[in-house]
Amino acid sequence: MEEKKLSQSNDKDALIRRLKRIEGQVKGIQKMVDEERYCVDVLVQISAIRSAINKVGTIILENHIKGCVSHSLKNGDDESTEVMINELISTIDKFTK
Numbered sequence: 001m002e003e004k005k006l007s008q009s010n011d012k013d014a015l016i017r018r019l020k021r022i023e024g025q026v027k028g029i030q031k032m033v034d035e036e037r038y039c040v041d042v043l044v045q046i047s048a049i050r051s052a053i054n055k056v057g058t059i060i061l062e063n064h065i066k067g068c069v070s071h072s073l074k075n076g077d078d079e080s081t082e083v084m085i086n087e088l089i090s091t092i093d094k095f096t097k
Contacts, residue, residue, distance in 0.1 A: 022052050
């Protein structure tokens with residue numbers, strides 16, 4: 001099986017921007033905790049980070065399905081297709097926990 005990585009069609013720069021924004025949000029929460037800010041305000045920011053990181057994961061999962069999985073289904077034999085489907089199921093299970 002060929003090396004697996006983000007597909008060329010994926011906008012890597014946009015993902016990096018999203019991740020840097022999330023990094024900034026995490027640093028903001030660190031500052032809020034250091035300043036002993038109101039717990040509810042901190043929890044709201046944590047929720048925003050969770051949502052943002054889930055969006056990044058969804059974009060990458062979509063890219064994987066449209067790229068690697070689609071390619072395997074179109075070009076692979078029955079055995080490699082079965083492996084890819086099982087990997088996808090496992091990946092979705094891990095991602096949604």
